[in-house]
Amino acid sequence: MLWLRRLGRSGLNFFERLGRGHLFFFSILSGLPSLVPRGHLLMQQLFSVGVLSFLIILVAGLFVGMVLGLQGYNTLVDFGAEESLGVMVALSLVRELGPVVTALLFAGRAGSALTAEIGLMKATEQLSGMEMMAVDPVKRVIVPRFVAGMFSMPLLAAIFSAVGVMGGFVVGVGLLGVDDGAFWSQIQDRVDFYDDIVNGVIKSMVFGVVVTWIALFEGYDAVPTSEGVSRATTRTVVHASLAVLGLDFVLTALMFD
Amino acid sequence: MFQSKNIEILVGIFVAAGLAALFVLAMKVSNLNVFNDEGGYPVIARFDNIGGLKERAPVTMSGVRIGRVEKIGFDNDVFEAVVTLTINDNYMLPKDSNASIFTSGLLGEQYVALEAGGDLDNMQPNDQFVLTQSALVLEKMIGQFLFKAAEGETGE
Numbered sequence: 139m140l141w142l143r144r145l146g147r148s149g150l151n152f153f154e155r156l157g158r159g160h161l162f163f164f165s166i167l168s169g170l171p172s173l174v175p176r177g178h179l180l181m182q183q184l185f186s187v188g189v190l191s192f193l194i195i196l197v198a199g200l201f202v203g204m205v206l207g208l209q210g211y212n213t214l215v216d217f218g219a220e221e222s223l224g225v226m227v228a229l230s231l232v233r234e235l236g237p238v239v240t241a242l243l244f245a246g247r248a249g250s251a252l253t254a255e256i257g258l259m260k261a262t263e264q265l266s267g268m269e270m271m272a273v274d275p276v277k278r279v280i281v282p283r284f285v286a287g288m289f290s291m292p293l294l295a296a297i298f299s300a301v302g303v304m305g306g307f308v309v310g311v312g313l314l315g316v317d318d319g320a321f322w323s324q325i326q327d328r329v330d331f332y333d334d335i336v337n338g339v340i341k342s343m344v345f346g347v348v349v350t351w352i353a354l355f356e357g358y359d360a361v362p363t364s365e366g367v368s369r370a371t372t373r374t375v376v377h378a379s380l381a382v383l384g385l386d387f388v389l390t391a392l393m394f395d
Numbered sequence: 396m397f398q399s400k401n402i403e404i405l406v407g408i409f410v411a412a413g414l415a416a417l418f419v420l421a422m423k424v425s426n427l428n429v430f431n432d433e434g435g436y437p438v439i440a441r442f443d444n445i446g447g448l449k450e451r452a453p454v455t456m457s458g459v460r461i462g463r464v465e466k467i468g469f470d471n472d473v474f475e476a477v478v479t480l481t482i483n484d485n486y487m488l489p490k491d492s493n494a495s496i497f498t499s500g501l502l503g504e505q506y507v508a509l510e511a512g513g514d515l516d517n518m519q520p521n522d523q524f525v526l527t528q529s530a531l532v533l534e535k536m537i538g539q540f541l542f543k544a545a546e547g548e549t550g551e
Contacts (some may be wrong), residue, residue, distance in 0.1 A: 178399070185402045189409045228424050258462025300416035301423060331425040
């Protein structure tokens with residue numbers, strides 16, 4: 139009887155959290171217009187969410203591209219198709235790895251920081267303090283971070299893909315001796331702007347919204363103790379990563395049929 | 396805490412780098428041709444069988460790309476495929492040119508190859524090719540080959 143009750147309680151908790159999360163999302167959306175007269179807040183958040191993630195994306199993109207070039211070459215050379223190396227690297231980066239790996243890194247780098255920041259704001263009662271001063275914490279604290287995350291993700295993913303293609307180029311053409319012209323012409327022949335690049339941008343924007351939403355909600359909903367904040371931070375990384383991978387399947391199925 | 400001027404500069408660099416990366420992807424990596432989306436005139440080729448020809452496939456003459464396949468339709472009166480080709484404005488085709496569907500490489504994509512005729516007049520927009528050659532279908536060829544081989548055996 140006891141475990142049945144426990145099961146019911148955890149189910150109820152789950153749906154309660156899910157509902158709170160969605161209500162939170164709607165309150166962010168309805169707070170969006172309030173950002174217009176507060177551009178400087180967005181600027182600060184673009185800095186801490188976007189600029190500070192810049193370096194990790196740059197390095198990760200370069201190495202992922204280089205590894206793709208190396209691995210792809212070893213497989214393709216057996217079929218005498220090493221000229222297609224560029225297509226393989228570019229398509230896998232633009233369609234999949236760019237948005238997904240960027241979102242995973244983004245969840246780890248920016249998402250956890252957002253959760254910890256907001257959770258601590260809640261634990262130190264800064265959010266309640268704002269409410270006391272008739273400042274809506276959602277509008278003042280949450281919305282700028284949300285918008286910054288939504289816009290940073292596509293930019294970061296584009297940087298990741300571009301740097302990755304360069305990494306593949308360095309390894310393929312510079313190190314392994316794939317023909318320079320064939321590398322680029324095959325890429326340009328096979329990568330379509332709307333089907334591949336625009337869809338990749340849409341994907342990364344969706345990931346940006348989801349990761350930022352989860353991170354902000356976990357922080358806002360955290361138990362206001364040091365343990366609660368640390369749990370919320372862990373949950374952000376786990377949930378955001380799983381959500382990104384799951385959503386990636388759905389979006390891929392919808393876009394690239 | 397950084398000064399707000401420094402923050403603005405860094406954010407500016409970040410946004411510029413992101414947009415530049417997107418631009419590089421669009422221009423260098425994809426086949427987007429906004430700046431030379433060459434205008435062209437349509438000509439029509441009718442084929443018995445177009446095989447695996449797709450829209451946007453290249454149209455070549457002597458191996459040089461001079462246009463692309465715009466639309467593929469089907470004429471239900473004579474049961475033929477109607478392929479609309481867009482030929483770049485720079486190129487003129489004699490009226491009696493012919494069109495064939497070939498495959499690039501062994502397993503590559505199919506494209507339309509044009510061969511110039513000797514007529515002094517040029518093709519006008521929406522003109523039709525007089526002579527066309529369909530795509531070769533591998534199964535059909537093998538079938539014909541086997542049929543010939545069998546015929547040869549019984550003939551002896």
